[in-house]
Amino acid sequence: MRNTLSQALKIVFSPETILPFLVGSVFLAVFGNAIYDIFKNLFGSSTPDLVRIAVLSLLILAIAVGSVSWVISRRIASLEIDVPFEVQQKQLEQKYRGLVLLVSQKEACETAMRFHLPVLQRCWLICSRERLDMAQQLCQEFPQICVDAPLVVNDIYNPLEFQSRVNEIYQTRLPKNWTEADVIADYTGMTAHASVGVVLACVGTKRSIQYTPAKVDAQGKVVGSLNPIRVILGFQANERSNASSKLAG
Numbered sequence: 001m002r003n004t005l006s007q008a009l010k011i012v013f014s015p016e017t018i019l020p021f022l023v024g025s026v027f028l029a030v031f032g033n034a035i036y037d038i039f040k041n042l043f044g045s046s047t048p049d050l051v052r053i054a055v056l057s058l059l060i061l062a063i064a065v066g067s068v069s070w071v072i073s074r075r076i077a078s079l080e081i082d083v084p085f086e087v088q089q090k091q092l093e094q095k096y097r098g099l100v101l102l103v104s105q106k107e108a109c110e111t112a113m114r115f116h117l118p119v120l121q122r123c124w125l126i127c128s129r130e131r132l133d134m135a136q137q138l139c140q141e142f143p144q145i146c147v148d149a150p151l152v153v154n155d156i157y158n159p160l161e162f163q164s165r166v167n168e169i170y171q172t173r174l175p176k177n178w179t180e181a182d183v184i185a186d187y188t189g190m191t192a193h194a195s196v197g198v199v200l201a202c203v204g205t206k207r208s209i210q211y212t213p214a215k216v217d218a219q220g221k222v223v224g225s226l227n228p229i230r231v232i233l234g235f236q237a238n239e240r241s242n243a244s245s246k247l248a249g
Contacts, residue, residue: 092210092230095119096184100169102162102198103127103135103150104189111225112186112212113142124169125150126162128190148173156190162197170207184208186228 039053095116101109103125113123123145127135135150151165170180187198188211202209209231215224 089211090230090232092228094230096182096208097121098174098178098183099123099145100166100183100185100198101125102187102189102194103131103138105225106134106138108188108212108214108225109138110141112188112210112228113138113145115227116184120145122147122175124148124173126153126165126194127151128153128156131190153194157193159193159197159200162194163201164197166198166201170201180205180207184210186210186212188212 036053039056040049043049043052092115097119099113099116099120099122101112101123103109109125113120123142125135125138125146127150129152132150132152139146139150151168153161153165155161166185170183174180174183185198185202185207187195187209189195199209201207210228211231212228213226214222215226217223
């Protein structure tokens with residue numbers, strides 16, 4: 001509670017907000033005095049009259065606060081109904097023409113690419129400098145789909161760099177007449193920061209994401225990779241547009 005109050009005071013009395021705060025306070029005081037003078041002219045200035053003015057002021061304040069609270073609660077309730085937040089994992093049945101892939105484990109990458117064949121036409125590889133050789137091997141193994149050179153990230157612990165790379169692919173590297181719905185991004189492998197960056201670039205958009213899980217034996221040892229699974233994470237694109245129109249209205 002103390003931290004929240006301290007942060008609020010810092011915001012109010014910061015150089016950017018102190019002037020609007022003071023100006024607003026002055027005008028609010030002037031407005032209050034004007035209303036008070038009007039009430040005195042209407043009801044009088046004796047002690048009983050001042051009590052009636054105070055009671056009336058409290059009643060008006062209560063009605064105003066209640067009205068605003070009701071409007072806000074109705075708006076929030078409508079958004080909660082129309083804009084669900086989803087976290088789902090489903091069997092991936094659709095094969096995509098485009099695939100964005102993090103290069104970490106070679107077998108997982110091969111499994112992800114082979115799953116989308118023969119529909120897959122283009123695969124973009126994102127790798128670190130340490131995994132560039134592996135990415136180039138994948139390009140040699142799948143030359144028909146790995147047309148572009150691998151995209152190398154400088155800092156594997158910076159999710160925003162991965163987000164930027166994925167955005168670059170969707171915004172500037174898609175073949176002509178392709179849409180974002182033709183491509184799916186796989187966030188398996190590399191660091192957790194890399195996975196976060198891929199998800200950040202895709203969540204809340206029409207961009208699809210997948211995950212290629214590891215196959216383990218009875219002893220818990222990784223022995224291969226399973227087929228990718230579709231992951232639905234965040235606001236659906238059509239629901240987001242509905243929410244925007246509601247807020248605008």
